[in-house]
Amino acid sequence: MAVRVRFALRGLLRLLLVTLTVYVISQMLVFHSVSKSATYWTKVPRVEYDRLNQTSDDMGVPMMDPPLLIPKLTKISGLVQHTDNEAVDLLGLPSSEKVFLTIAIRLSSTDAKEFKRAQETISSILKTTGIKDRRHYVIVVCLPFTKDRPHFLLQEALGRRFHDFLDEGLINVIRPATDIYVDEYLYQNLQEAHKLIPFDMAKSNIDDAFLFLFAKDLSQYFIELRPGSTCVTHFFKTMRSYINSVTKKWDQIHFSENPLYGRLFKTDYLPELAANALHTYDRLTPDERLNIHRLYFQYPRKALFSFVETGETRNVSYYSRREVVQEMIQMKTINPAATIFTDMHQYEDYDLQYVYDRNPYTFFWSSGFDIGSYVTVFFRKPQIVKRIVVNTGSYINTDKLRSGRLAAGRYYDTSTRVCANLTMQWTFIDGFLDTVDSNLLYNISCVSVVVQSRQHDWLMIRDILVQVIS
Secondary structure, three states: HHHHHHHHHHHHHHHHHHHHHHHHHHHHHHOOOOOOOOOOOHHHHHHHHHHHHOOOOOOOOOOOOOOOOOOOHHHHHHHHOOOOOOOOOOOOOOOOOOOOEEEEOOOOOOOHHHHHHHHHHHHHHOOOOOOOOHHHHEEEEOOOOOOHHHHHHHHHHHHHHHHHHHHHOOOOEEEEOOOOOOHHHHHHHHHOOOOOOHHHHEEEEEEHHHHHHHOOOOEEEEEEEEOOOOOOOOHHHHHHHHHHOOOOOOOOEEOOOOOOOOEEHHHHHHHHHHHHHHHHHOOOHHHHHHHHHHHEEEEEOOEEEOOOEOOOOOOOOOHHHHHHHHHHHHHOOOOOOOEEEOOEEOOOOOOHHHHOOOOOOOOEEEEEOOOOOOEEEEEEEEEEEEEEEEEOOOOOOOOOOOOOEEEEEEEEEOOEEEEEEEEEEEEOOOOOEEOOOOOEEEEEEEEEEEEOOOOOOOOOEEEEEEEEEE
16 A cells, blocks of 8 residues: 555656646746846836937837837738738728828727717717818727627627718728737736736737827828717817917827827827837836827817716616615715806796705706706815715606706806816716715816706706715
């Protein structure tokens, strides 16, 4: 028996030695096949400092070793053109002549909400520009997904909705070849030891490079908008006028309040931007990489694009709403000092102040309002908002807000009496809204309840309860 145990232990030891040897050899082969880098995350601040102190004419990336893993896009970058080829899957008519502006919209996920927001942004661009303006720009929708099925479904949906614009070449839908990236599993194995940025950010840098290479010959200027962005009226004419008026040296012009989107670049600079993105894709986040030329930013006085995140609202049953309201009323830090405004017609003595008085039995009742009508709460000083509850309708479930949204903003527009510089918005569900699942909102100056569709019923707003952190 003892002899058998010894033989078994020897066999197990040999197996472990063989396994360990194979593992060591495989790791040596892996590291031999990639470029070795001595530049780690801790060196990034110095790199950015050196980059900031270069002139705009010298735009090479600072002395930085090649990345650990070389994306295939680096090797095939010369093949990325605005035509359908082995590097680019293109839906739409390739542009035959150079236009003034390329407007890129990149989806970050296959989520239905993200796709809907992208469609809304395309519609906003088309609605706020005239037919003559459309001759001078092209919209590029990028679907950087590695799986075929989501890509085909989204491409088909865009083809149905914007068929005419695709045939005219006004809209191009593109998808990069699936093998332009690095291996995700191998990257994550190297990430911690070499202090690399998360894979999704690294992939975003490679996506940036692909977009830059595709658009470099399409137009004179390039800008990327976030899905869900809305455009001000005549944004194209305003942008063109501003660009022509700038006499200072510039690398990028910010036309949006969002730090990552709405940056305008000259397309002559896009190949260099693409090379920079591929060279630092695993060490600099997109924001850090694009902020390297901070000395040469230009900011127009008015943003041409805006994006407001839509928060999740809890679906509370009709019978549970009283309990939610009672719970909020008992909080000590609700409804700080504020002034309330509305453009709705008040019925008899059902006063507007009742919506903010912390009394569930009083209410504001309106018999006259329209799409866009509002009730705005303007705080005496900016607040840190933790939770908002808005209850509308009678106790027999009539006169509730059929379709509306709540917006929170950092600025109160005295001319329109609604919130501006919005940070978040929510949609009412069956006349009720509770933001309990949302994150803290900072420096909030006002909140507005806005009517979004016509309704035959009157409107009863019972409570607007705002919990803050004092």
